[in-house]
Structure formats: C-alpha cells, structure tokens
Amino acid sequence: MTTRGNTNLPGPNGGIDETHDPNLRSWVESANDPTTDFPIQNLPLALCGMTNISSQGVHALVPIGDSFLDLDQLVVCKLLDKRIYPACHFSDFDDGIRAFRQLLSQDSFGWSALRRRLSELLTGRDPALRDNAEFRESCLIARDVVEADGYFESPEPPNYTDFYASIHHATNVGSMFRPDNALLPNYKHIPIGYHGRASSIVPSGTSFHRPVGQTSPPDSDPSAGPGFGPCKLMDYELEMGCVIGRGNALGSPVSIADAESHIFGLCIVNDCSARDLQQWEYVPLGPFLAKNFATTVSPYIVTMEALAPFRIPAYERPASDPRPLPYLTSEANTARGGFDITLEVHLQSAEMAKRSMAPVRLSKGNFRHMYWTFAQMVAHHTVNGCNLQPGDLLASGTISGPTRDSRGSMIELTWDGDPFANPPKLVPGTQRTPIELPTGEKRTFLGDGDTVIMKAYCEREGFRRIGFGECRGTVLPARV
C-alpha cells in the first residue's frame, strides 16, 4: 500500500481556504456574474487545441467567467513558475498532452500552489497580470476566440474505466431484465466496473453517427439469426468522471485513505449506449460495441479543491445492507466521500433547433445518491495491483436518483416500472411512456439529429456556485 499522508481528506477545515471565499471578486468582470459556471472560486482546467492563434499547439486553459487564462502563456510571461506548470512551447500535440499529464501527476501541494497563484493573479492581489496590457493580451483569451480558432480536447485519457455505482440505476436496469433478482449478489460488496475504450472518448460538442451492428434474433423466431443495421435503441448515460492525477505503480495498491490524493478532479461524462447492440453482445464478457463509438466528456476538469465546500457523507447504507470490506472503508470516506452536485439532462431535437426552441429538460438529479464513492472505486480498482496513470478517466456509471425525474438515461426515464415502490411495481421492460417534446415529437430513445446536453453544478449557502460547463453531443444518422 502507498503510505503518503498527503490526502485531501478530510484536511483542516475540510480543505476550505481563502480561495473559496464567496466574497472574492475578479477583475475579469464576467467571472463575477452570479450565473457563471466559472467564478474565481472554481478555476477548473481544460486542454485546448489551438489552430489559428499566435501560440499554437495544445494548451492548458483555465476558464474564468467568459474568458480563458492560458497557462502556457502565463509561464512565458513569467507570471507562473515552471515548477508549478511545466508549460510546453512546442506546437506539437504530443508535447502538449505530456505537459498536461505532468501537471496532473503532481501531488496535491503542486495543485494547491497553482490554485493559489491563479486566485492571486485573478483577484489582483498580485496585480502583475491585471495591470499589464501586454500580458493580458497574451494570457487572457476571449471565449469566442477559443471557439473560433481552437477546439477542446477530451483529457485524452490513457485508460478508461466505467463503473456502475448508482444503486438506483442498477436496480432500475436490473428490474427490467430480471424482475425477481434485480441486484446481483456482488453489487453491495464490489464497486462493479469494467474497462471502457479510451480511443473513442470525444470532447463535448462532437457529433457522432448512430452506430450499426448486430441485434438479437426476434423472440418469435430465435433461429432466424441476429438482425443487423443501425441501432434502434440509442441512449445516453449521465455520469460523472474522475480524472486521475498521480498514478500508482503496477503491483502497488492505493489505500482508501490515499485514494483521493490520486484524483485531480471531476468532469461530466455521457456514456452513449446502443441498448439493442448491448443486449445481444454483452454475455458473457460485458458491453463492447454498444459503448465504444463515442463517449463524450465535458472539457473542464473541476478540481477536488474547488469541490471542497460541496463534500458530503457517503451513501448511508441501511442497517440491512452489508458493510463494505475494510479496504473499501475509512472514516473520512464515510464522513465526506460524497459530492453534492446537481445534474441536469436537456434534449433538443433537430426540429426544435430549426424552430429555435430551447432544449427541454429531461431530468434533474444529484450525484449524492451514489452507492459507491470515487475513493472506493480507486481503492477497488487498484487492490489487485492494477496501475492507474495520470489522466486516466474513471466514470461513475449512470447516475439515477430515487425519483423518476432523476433517472439518468432514456431507458430508465421512459420505463414504467418502479422498483422502489412498496410493494415494488415491476412492469416488464417493454412497457414505456414516451417523452413528448414541445414540437409534439415523441421519444422513447434518441432520434437522429437529437442533441443531448448535460449540465452539472454545485450550490451551497455561504459559497459561490460553481459549474462544470456542459457535455453536449448530437446523434447523426447512421452511415449505411
């Protein structure tokens, strides 16, 4: 086991310090707008490819209000110590990724130093940036410039793992297929996870074609052989992702006490899923082509430090549930392993876009209802010696809450069952109520041209609201 004491949890005052002060204001005026996702208390990190800006390459950017601070340029202007951010000045994709991973792989003292320095520069407590027009010109980029000349990268994870940590989701989905036996016997003991595909992770805003593949033979005639064609049951899955900072060596597990010191921050993940492909392919080795055509992530990694005010206890297990094994248990995790993050999913059909109608909200939930915490997922992932690498993405699995309107996927939202009713109301999976859009269109699953927009944000009395930006993707027709 690694034995560093450098854990973010619980820390003095729960990790809350002067950078979280709700009264901090920035001279970047848009950051003071109470509705912005990116006030000076947030300071998330994004990786941005620049194609037409004086400084090309892949840069690390920090959104602040409606603008972005370019960390590479901050180093060039000697406003940021190279030891804090190992900037890269080459117009080279790989070098940019490498510098980004070096930043991620620092320990949390390095991350803290960066946060404090950015806070200092952006409040103007150190006026070096605020008062120098040339520096501001170099380092501060307007959102429309980034959007015109740049493109966000996903965090380019070396490895991707998807978990299944919402008991509400697992129960809903299990109930559709196994009404008498919704939760499998391992669920309450293991943070169930499986390896996902890293290459098909794409940044928010990427459109993707509806996948083509095999589907189950008709129930009426199993000997007819499988179907083949465009996916008919196209779904999204609302998830949070955790981006690994420091890695661990192969053969060296990370203890639950240390787990959070290996997490750099969180982002939103849409684990797009082709349900009909999945149903036919997934036994006995798990989902494959149903998941690896496009996994969308939001571009901003909100740091664990920024999230400090929004930490809450882990899921409170009923007394009848088994206690997790010791390697999955710590006092700090029980007290503060969870996150209070509000989550919304919105949908805009092509017809709605054409008629300039705003996206409609499909669900509103919260990350607080997870059965397993990210710290438990990290401890479990490495207990056998598996090595995590800087930049790896661990996704939570679909986040569904206890109520119908907090379900994190279409397959759950349009399903008429209620496994939590007493007595349970377990209607077979095929009985569905479509969602009606403002255009009169109906959806049980996603249609071509539909855009899914996921949002996440944290609010708490006495603190500034911070947000994750959005995770957006549009389904294009199948290529046939």
Next chain:
Amino acid sequence: MTTRGNTNLPGPNGGIDETHDPNLRSWVESANDPTTDFPIQNLPLALCGMTNISSQGVHALVPIGDSFLDLDQLVVCKLLDKRIYPACHFSDFDDGIRAFRQLLSQDSFGWSALRRRLSELLTGRDPALRDNAEFRESCLIARDVVEADGYFESPEPPNYTDFYASIHHATNVGSMFRPDNALLPNYKHIPIGYHGRASSIVPSGTSFHRPVGQTSPPDSDPSAGPGFGPCKLMDYELEMGCVIGRGNALGSPVSIADAESHIFGLCIVNDCSARDLQQWEYVPLGPFLAKNFATTVSPYIVTMEALAPFRIPAYERPASDPRPLPYLTSEANTARGGFDITLEVHLQSAEMAKRSMAPVRLSKGNFRHMYWTFAQMVAHHTVNGCNLQPGDLLASGTISGPTRDSRGSMIELTWDGDPFANPPKLVPGTQRTPIELPTGEKRTFLGDGDTVIMKAYCEREGFRRIGFGECRGTVLPARV
C-alpha cells in the same frame, strides 16, 4: 467503409516473394541455425529501451539469429531511408514510442519496403553493412548486450481488446459453468470481445505479484459475505495478439476486405487470469480485476508478410453452423484468414528452477483451430465506427484445440470434462486432475514462484521455420 485496395490478402502468390526464399542465408551466421526463431526470413520488430548503450532511448530492433539490428542506427548510418523508418535520435521514451507508431501506421507498401531493405542488407546482396566494420559495430547488437543494458517494451498499446475466438475454449469453459448450455446463443454470430486494460500490459520477463481481491461467498453460506485475500485460482491464458498498424477514423468502419491491411503483425499474449476473482466480479459487466494486474506479451511482432507462407483457410464451419453476416465474410478470409502457428506452454516451478530442471511442457496446440479470424475481429470491432489506433493490441482469447493436451489454460487442462466427446462427457467443474511436475509437486492452478513460458512458431515444408520468441512471466507471492 474505407475503400483502399491495398490489402495483404490474397495478393499475388499469397504474398510470398524472394524474402521468403528458404535458401536465403545471412552473413550473421547465427541466423542460419535451423533452430533459431529469427532467420533472415522472419525479421520481426521489437521495441527496446536502452539504458546503458551509446545510443540511449527507445529503439526499434529487429532480431536476426542471436543479434539485433538497430533501426535507429541504420538510419544514422544512412543505410535505411528515413521515409521507410522515421528514426528518433532523442534519448526520450515518448519520442521512441512515437517513431515506432509512425512505422506501424505506414501502409503495407512501407512495411514491404522495410522488409526488402533489411533482407538486402542482411544477405549481403547490398554489402554496405556487411563490409563496414564501423557500421556493423553501430547497428548490430549482441543479444547479451541488449539483455544486460536494455529492456524490452511491450508494444505499449494505446488500447487493448481481448476476444474469445476459440470455440474449443468457449465450449470448455462454458461447460464447466453451464453444462446444458455451454455456448451462448451469440457465440457463432459475433466474435465476442471486451475491452482490456492497456496500462497493465507488460513485456515478457516481467514478474508480477499474485493479485489480492474479493471472492465469492461460500456456497454453503452465501450470507457470510465474500472472501478477501490472495487469488487461489491463478491461471494463464495462451493467446495470440494482433498489433494494429494503420488506424481508422472514428465513425469509419474497416471492411473485412481491408481488415488485414490494418494489421502490422502478431505476437504471443499471456492473459493472466485470477479465476476466483473473475467468478465473483464478472456479472453483469465482464471481467475486470481478474485480468488487469499483468498481461504479458512477447516482445517481437512477427509481420503479416513474414507469416505469408503459413496462411491457411479460416475455420471450416459445419453445415449446421450459421453463416457469418456479410460484414464478417469475404472469399479471401475464408480461403486464407487463418494461421498455422504451433503453440506450446511450458511451466517451471521455483523448485524446478532451484534444481536446474528444465521447464516441462503443459500443452501443444495450434492457432489454426480458431472459430474467428483476426480479420473478422477487426471488421467486427470497427463496424459500429469504433476507431483503432496504431499499436493497438487485439488478443485472440485463449487458444484451445480439440484435444485435451492442446488446451490453453490450467482451468481447462486440469478439468476432467470433455464437451466434444460423443455423447458429451460433462463432468462438473470442480472435478480436476492435477498436473504432476517432475519434482513431484502438483498443480491444478499456478503456484507462487511458477514461471509460465509460451512459445509459438511456424513450420512448413519448403519454407524456413520462423518463431515468435517467448512470452514468459513468473508469479510472485501476494503482497499482504
């Protein structure tokens, strides 16, 4: 679908040309030894980290008899065109990997040009290397120097997928757990596969600790909760891996006709498996911690060109089996999609090593018995638009043949069932005959200190034997 005609299959004369001439001899005398894995007809590629040699960094090496040709040095000496191999002269790990992937991502004309050039230099048809002592000194490295000062890398795959393509293996394993229903309904329609973990892929020779993890509650008392501790059912899985050369863009499937033009070559893979961890964790999302603690690969990628003489028809499906869907079917694949590769697994316990006893052979089989070909796996993997990247590893799944002594894992070798007997002899999974080692030690699964050595080679009348080297790994005791 990509529409390049540049497929390796079937090609004039099945891709066999003067570089396969069995009478070719090299001035590197050890390459002419009839028992070497690396005659001049082979010329596989390895990625080697150099730690104490004049030219540091990660280099591409080609084994020839008992020596290695350093491609980077060949470029330095102007014996190899930079357009054929984009050598890297930096003592930097990432740059070496990048150059290697650039070589992989060429089309097969580039690969052919490299093969021809190496053949020319090593026969002496072009005497430029043979007759220049300084060049020989720079470019030709003795095996013991590489072993003392270097370390082989795995191909460092960006992504790793494991298939399940041996029907004998699937039937054996299925029979243990579902005697009446060994093969699931999708097996004969889909080359079943799942995502593996790239970070825990290690090169041959890497020892690894027995993993620790959760195991099923005892059958006698399911309410007792899961066990926790070192894996008790440690197994190997004999597989062949296919290393992707050219990638494909997200959203652009690779047709079966083009599939082989995306494959650079093959290597041996040991998909080490913790059976007891797997049994408890694998529903419903597939194997996870049972597989991601160490996956060993042989360091030499034997090119598709070198394998041309050893191509054979794909598995001949009985008339009662369903025909694969069109996207998995091509005449060329049916005629020559298979490989005639002999496979052996050897075991040496710590006690045997101490007493200087040679490893004992556990099995001997052949890659010809696979139900699905690598071309079908590539076509299936990408049919939904999934993108493959240069260097990606696709493993075949455990390779078992129709006979007991050709089973590719301990769980099969020590199992007393025979699903192919007529009538089938389906003994429940727990009935096992241990393997007795020459020391008198007995094994139903791997013990601490056991070294597993996998070998692969091709032999055919009228051609030189070529080999894959070996894939070796030792189980160390669990860290507890």
